[in-house]
Amino acid sequence: MRNILVFVLFAAMVCWMMFSPIYKHVLIARQAVLQQETDYLLEVGASGSYGYIDAAMMEQSRERLEAFGVQPELVDFEVTADNGLMATDAASPLPRGTGIMLSMSYPYEDLFQIDRLIGLTPPPPGSRMRTFGMKMSEFMP
Template sequence: MRNILVFVLFAAMVCWMMFSPIYKHVLIARQAVLQQETDYLLEVGASGSYGYIDAVMMEQSKERLTAFGLKPELVEFEVTADNGLAATDPASPLPRGTGIRLKMSYPYENLFEIDRLIGLEPIAVGSRMRTFGMKMSEYMP
């Protein structure tokens, strides 16, 4: 009986050691893709041609993130301006010098469930990885 218990514990530990680097790599890749997309949206939205980040840009962003394996319906955006104006309205772009803030988030999707094998508590179910960026608008009317 003791040999079986040792075998089960050893097998669990070997599984965790084999797969732990893989899910951490997935986590790092997803975080990097989200930050890259945040930076890209800010670069485009704050450019002299736009001065806003609207729903169409966010939908295009979701399509690009789908190519990296993220589920578009789970991506959340929060766009604000540092002066309190709407940063998502194409009819009134933010003037030059106004800061556009963008926060994006995506759930961890049970990436840490394998940690249970070694007794670690995984991240809570509703937790999300987040990215943040801010860029000054360059729009000139």
């Protein structure tokens, strides 16, 4: 009986050690891709040509993220301005010096379920990884 218990515990530890680096790599890669896309959207949206981040830019962002294996419908965007104005309205771009803040989020999608083998509790099902960035608008009316 003791040998069976030792075997089961040992097998669980071996499985966790083998697969743990893989899902952590996926987590780090997703976080990096989301942050890169956040920075890119802010760079484009805050440029002198735009001064906003609209729905079309967000849709293009989703398409780019899909190329990295992200499910585009699960990506959430939050675009705000530091002065309370709409940062998503192409008809009224934010003037120079106004901060555009962008937050993107994506669910963890059961990446931490294997941690249950060693007794760690995974994040709740609704948890999301988040990226954030802020850039000052360069738009000159």
